[in-house]
Structures are given as structure tokens and as C-alpha cells.
Amino acid sequence: MKKYIEIVDQIDTSTVYAQLSHPHSGGICVFVGAVREFTAQQEVVGLEFETYEKMALKEMEKIADKAIDKWNLQKVVIKHAVGMKNVEEPVVIVGASSAHRSECFEACRFLIDTLKETVPIWKKELFKDKTVWVSAHP
């Protein structure tokens, strides 16, 4: 399998290298996004993610295909978690493997940047005294 694309309840970081490893790949680059304790000086209790899963998977497939095509990748991983996540928990993992390191670095950055722009997933920040849908308002 070339692409590992999933919406999951928990991100499992332990499988990513086995999934990205390939005899033609000299480089593997992985990015993990996790819950930060503070946003703009306010203490975050946790994040809650929801998704339009059917469409999210389609958009993630498109991103993976574009990256494979552009950087000639051997393997791609894109996984996003949904539900309540606490501080330090991983919420997203993306990765790519390629013959040389430049390609997997550029591809990995593209995967996370594009996921944030186009994949229908929504994040609510939970503070002690309020909740905020991230980026909802200008």
C-alpha cells in the first residue's frame, strides 16, 4: 500500500515508520501536531475535533496524490484524530518517504499546510471559562 489515510480516535505514532519505510526511500519525514497548553497566553484545557468524515477522507486522498505526483514519493501517511484531546496528545500525523531528503521534507510540509487549508475538520478550543471554534471569525 502506498497511502495510509485515516480519521481515527487516537493517533498511533508507533506504526508510522513501518508504514513509510521502503527499500527505495533514503529519507522519511514526519510531522506530528499536538495540543499546546497555551494559546495567546490563555491556558487551554483541551481541544475537540469534529469532521465531515466522508469528505475529509476524499480531500486527504487528493492531497496525498498531489504530493506523490509532485515529489515522486514512495509512501504517504495522513491521519487525523477526532474527539476530545488533552494537552500533549497528538491530533494529526503526516509523513512521506522519498529517495532523497529534500523531497520528503517539502512533501511533508505541503501535506500539513494543505490539510489545514482544505480538509473539513473543525477544532474547538476549550478554555476554563469558554469554548472557541478556531478561525471561525475574522
Added chain:
Amino acid sequence: MKKYIEIVDQIDTSTVYAQLSHPHSGGICVFVGAVREFTAQQEVVGLEFETYEKMALKEMEKIADKAIDKWNLQKVVIKHAVGMKNVEEPVVIVGASSAHRSECFEACRFLIDTLKETVPIWKKELFKDKTVWVSAHP
């Protein structure tokens, strides 16, 4: 601990996220270098690495400190393997965690690029009919 710097016999990819995770880190970027099956159309049987360990650890510390200082990182991992490595085996792992994703991507790229330039580690490519010290000759 802020830095995980080691020369090892085997790269263990399973511990890297626990080592890089931090409540102030929203982003973790990791690069793994592995043995490729082909170099310039020739089939590689394996790679053999040797190091001047005392100096290698010092140089890796310097690289980590520079990156922490420049990108305000929470954690850094730099580990390199020595000995015989077969195709697909990881030989190096570097990673960084930071508040936002740009910093950990740039830092991770810096870690591997600088490691390749300055850390006293030598790689011999083993082909079916010969061995070659990589980069030794112009």
C-alpha cells in the same frame, strides 16, 4: 531532559515522540535516514558506519544547542547508528519540537544537513563486487 543525543547500534524509532513531546509544543518534526537499495543505478547490499564517538557526540551537542537557540525549541533528538546496516534499516534520526510548525520543520532540516557536514561519521557502501567510502574522493 531537553536533548537526546546518542551514537547507537540500532535506531529505535518508537521512543522519539515520547522524547520530543512537550506541553508547549504544537509541532514535532522528525527525519529518519534509511539505507536505500540503489545508488546511481548500482544495487547496494548494505552500509557500514564508523565514528569517532567522543567527537561525534560533541559535534551533535553543538548542532542541537544551535538549533534550540535559533528556533526556540522545546526538545531535540539526534541519534546515529554505527555498524552494518541493511536496506531499509534506519541509520539516523533527528527531530525537534516547537510551539508552531515552521520552527520544527526548519530546525529538523538544519539538524540533518549540519550533521552530514560536520559530525565525524563515515559511511562505506557495500556493493556486490566492491566497497566505497562515500564522498571520500572528488
Added chain:
Amino acid sequence: MEVLFFGIAKDIVGASHKVFSTNEHRPNSVGELKQLLIQEYSELAKLSSLAVAVNSEYALDHVPLRDNDEVAVIPPVSGG
């Protein structure tokens, strides 16, 4: 035609979906749907962006809506 609401749009509309039966007057295009929703729920107009997906693909205002379409209202995404 079924319209799904997510994220802050779900909170504003107060429902995760809304069904337009074929008998009922229903919007004929993405643009008409948006207008209709914004008339009813003015808070939707205050969002940074408001996209629509038809059968789980992003669709521009001119795209027609048909009876069996699955339509989704996509407020600003914030994954990652």
C-alpha cells in the same frame, strides 16, 4: 435534499442537518442555498468564510442542487 452542518455552523443553526423535501421550496444552486441560510441565520454572515460541498466536493455558487444531493455547509476549517 439533505444539508449537513458542521462546527460553528451546526451551533448557529442549532441542528446537524436539515432536509428539504422535494415538495418544499428548496434552493436550486449553491448560491441560493447560502442566501437562504444567511437570511435565516444572520450569524453565518459573520464567519471568515462559508463554503458548501455537494456530494462531498467543494462547490462554487453556480453549481446546481438536485433532489438526491448530499449538501454540506463548511465553516472555516481548522484541522491540524
Added chain:
Amino acid sequence: MEVLFFGIAKDIVGASHKVFSTNEHRPNSVGELKQLLIQEYSELAKLSSLAVAVNSEYALDHVPLRDNDEVAVIPPVSGG
């Protein structure tokens, strides 16, 4: 003074280290050491680069060598 050899330098010299006793004539600087080694092992001159570390720090040609120094000959590195 002990000089360590690694990688291809070890293959060329045919040894992983060489000891200069204090009695023996030994090089007084990094530059002298390099000259002396290249005279004896001309293959070293064909490498892409030849660096020297003194007490495990890279050292330029002018750096003096002392009796108790640990000196290493560093052919082109190729980690990663």
C-alpha cells in the same frame, strides 16, 4: 601524542592509530602533521578534504600540537 585514523584514512595508513613518542621527531602543528602524513601516504592527498581534530575539536593548520593531545585525522565525513 596519539594520532587516530578513521574511515578511508585508516585504510590508507593501514592502522587505526599511531603514537609519536616525545623522543621521536613529531609534528609541532596541525599543518606539519598533515604535510608529514601526505609525504608518507600520498593517497591522502587525493581525498576531497583532510581535516584534523585536536582533543576532539576541529583544528586549523596553525594550531600547535602538544605531547598529551589526542589528534584525529578526519577524512570527508559522510554520516546520515
